[in-house]
Amino acid sequence: MAAGTARLICDSAALVDSGRAVRFEITSRDGKPQSAIALRYQGRVYGYVNACRHIPIELDLEDGNIFDLSGQYLVCSMHGALYLPNNGRCVGGPCRGQHLQALPLVEADGKVWLNVMPD
Template identity: 35%
Template sequence: MKFLCTGAELPDNSSRGFDLDGRKLLAVRRAGQVYVYLNRCPHRGVPLEWRPNEFLDPSASLIQCATHGALFLIESGECVAGPCAGQSLAALESREDEQGIWVEQHR
């Protein structure tokens, strides 16, 4: 497992981007739970964020691709609207402890 950040660096209903060993990742915290995905839209393979660390739609309830507006469920990464509907973001196994958030290195 590789260290991503402290728990305080990812408040509830927020997102952050990371570059971990050359892989671009995004992490979202919702209702106290952390979800980590590869930062790659399944439609065109482009990064998702609008601006650095901004991956969520205006309501902070869905992950949104800045390129085509595709919407993804935070809890599963499934695309529910847009050109890649039915596809999903690639989830990474993660855990959180008193030190912070950790993510599995290999997929």
């Protein structure tokens, strides 16, 4: 992993399949801090901006619990929108058909990294 092109988010072991997400912060295009989440689903890691597409509030209310009880969907804790973990598409609730904003996470050398996009 080349220095300066990726930011360390967490150890791979911190992400359990359909388990608690790891929260981190990114900087939005307008320079403001923005909550983001890293999670594991069916063995792969995924990252999303932590903002529901119904109302842009954090999906998990700050505790990292993002999966529903089945472990198959990400659920918004406010009104229950359901998102597919592997592509962020909302498949149930008031924002059905919209997508969470995906972030380019990669897993290498036992770590999870955020690819940093050039400006």
